[in-house]
Amino acid sequence: MNIAIVTGASSGMGKEFVRQLFWESDNRIGAHYDEIWMIARSEDKLRELKEEVRGSVFWINSKVPTSSGSHYITGLRVLPMDLTRPESLAKLSARLQKEQPVIRMLINCAGMGKNGAFAGQSQEDTHSAITLNCTALSELTNICLPYMLPAASSLPKKHGPRIINIASSAGFLPQPGYAVYAATKSYVISFSRALAVELQGKNIAVTCVCPGPCDTDFIKVSKDDPNATFTGIKSKFVTTTDKLIPASIRASKKCKKMLVYGLGQKALHVMSKILPTSWILFFEKGMY
Ligand SMILES: NC(=O)c1ccc[n+]([C@@H]2O[C@H](COP(=O)([O-])OP(=O)(O)OC[C@H]3O[C@@H](n4cnc5c(N)ncnc54)[C@H](OP(=O)(O)O)[C@@H]3O)[C@@H](O)[C@H]2O)c1
Structure with missing residues (x-):
């Protein structure tokens, strides 16, 4: 049984990944998955997504019939x-x-991260952010690799199993106001880039995606406010999951090691490489 595993599938980017993978799988665009395993805490939201995606099957198959004429069902x-x-x-x-x-x-x-001064954050918030963003991501990869490596050697080059890790442009630099979150995303970037090199000879592609602000529940969760939105300079660079996720899947298919999504994020990435960190922190302090 061929499967895809998506964590954070109940909301935002993860939800859109499930929709896109299902559509591609069901229409034989790229890999076919017998099942997509959707992971998150909210069972009700995962079940809603399953119903939503299943509801689209008839429409999809009637639009793009398979050569055998039979449905090519992907389980969720x-x-x-x-x-x-x-x-x-x-x-x-x-x-x-x-x-x-x-x-x-x-x-x-x-992934998650709380906004605000570190001194005002609880031990629980700090523990959750580090454990979810770093420990769980690494350990899950650890657990999954034995189920990827054997297939990788028998598949054509560049068509092996793939890993997509969602980091953030917050990981390029320290970020006052998101001190723990930004540090965890630096970890994700570093881990993913090293893993990509370790696995490229084994026909497993690892892509680290670094988005900037995106219209999901992230900001609401991070500010504990259901009405929160991005403000200031970040509000000028907000993207949407229907653009970001297909770009991430394309980058993964091309076996790209890193996708920095959006012009603003690309500029920040370059600046983080050439400007002294203290200069950028001085500027960031003004925004915090
Ligand atoms: N949105 C942005 O502006 C932005 C920018 C850069 C990077 N990112 C990164 O993008 C990724 C996706 O976030 P998003 O923007 O889609 O935010 P989101 O809508 O808040 O989604 C976060 C997902 O993580 C799941 N999750 C949270 N805590 C969990 C736990 N303890 N165990 C299992 N699942 C858990 C949530 O599901 P449950 O609550 O049901 O568990 C939800 O499905 C994150 O890694 C985030 O750091 C976001």
């Missing part, structure tokens, strides 16, 4: 779990061991 599996809890990863590992799937795609998308 709801796996509600809190990735900050070690028992969740143990459960997932046991499930993989039992079912022995081939993981053709792993998308590490679940």
Whole structure:
């Protein structure tokens, strides 16, 4: 059984990844997945997404009939779990061991970060951000690789299993107001780039995606405010998941190691390489 695993599938970017992978799989554009495993804490939202995506099957298949005339169904599996809890990863590992799937795609998308001065943050928020963004992402990759590596060697070059890790442009530099979050995303960038090099000879592509502000629930969660939106200079660079996610999948298909999405983010990336960090921090302090 070929599968794709998407974390953070209940909302925002992860939800859009599920929609796109399902559409591609069902229409034989790229890899076919027998199942997409959707992971997040909110079971109700995952079930809603499953219904929504399934509801589109007839329309999709009637638009693009398969050569055999039969439907090419991709299953959607709801796996509600809190990735900050070690028992969740143990459960997932046991499930993989039992079912022995081939993981053709792993998308590490679940992530969070609290906004505000570090001194005002709780130990729980700090623990959750580091555990979800760094520990769970790395350990899940660890758990999944044994189900990717054997298939990788038998597949044509550049058509092997793929990993997409969602980092952030926040990871380019320290960010007052998002001190822990930005540090965790630096970790994701560093980890992903090293892993990409380790795995490229093994026919597994790792793509690190670095978006800037995107219209998801991220900002609402980070500010604990259901009405929160991006403000200041960030509000000028807000993108949408329907643009970002197809670009991320394209980058992964091309085996790109890094996608910095958006002109503003590309400029920030270049500046982070050439300007002294203290200069950028001085500018950032004014925005914080
Ligand atoms: N939106 C932006 O501006 C932006 C910019 C750059 C990078 N990013 C990154 O993009 C990724 C996706 O975020 P998003 O923008 O789509 O935000 P989002 O809409 O808030 O989605 C976050 C996802 O993570 C899941 N999640 C949170 N805590 C979890 C936990 N303990 N266990 C399992 N799943 C958990 C959430 O599901 P449940 O609540 O149901 O668990 C949700 O599906 C994150 O890594 C984020 O850091 C976002």
